[in-house]
Amino acid sequence: MTFNGAEPKRYQSSQWAVRGFCGECGTNIYYHLLATDEYILSAGLFNEPDFKLSLEIFTDEKPAYYDLQPHSKKMTAQEVFDQYAPEE
Known part of the structure; x- marks a missing residue:
């Protein structure tokens, strides 16, 4: 995956994923699953x-409406x- 302009900032939010x-504005761009190298955009x-x-x-956590x-x-x-999630 390539980005035009500034590279996104990264934050490892769990043992298995990076956001x-x-x-500049904090907009969510992707969720990267480390084990499978998948990007969810x-x-x-x-x-x-x-x-x-x-x-x-x-x-199961979404509103029912x-x-x-x-x-x-x-x-x-x-x-x-x-x-x-990785097995412990």
Whole structure:
């Protein structure tokens, strides 16, 4: 992945992930899963994105009054930690 302009600031928020954010305004840019080298990017960063929502995480913690995508894969907080957190 490459960035135009200033490199994002980085913060290791857990044993398994690093967050990237704008050093000037603090806007969240990405979440980097270290074990799989996956980057999860904020959809709002893209002009006219042609993305389809395929995964929702921490769904057990969202307000009950909305659903983002009825056919997307959904993971609870525990499922996210089970899949991505390193075993101790």
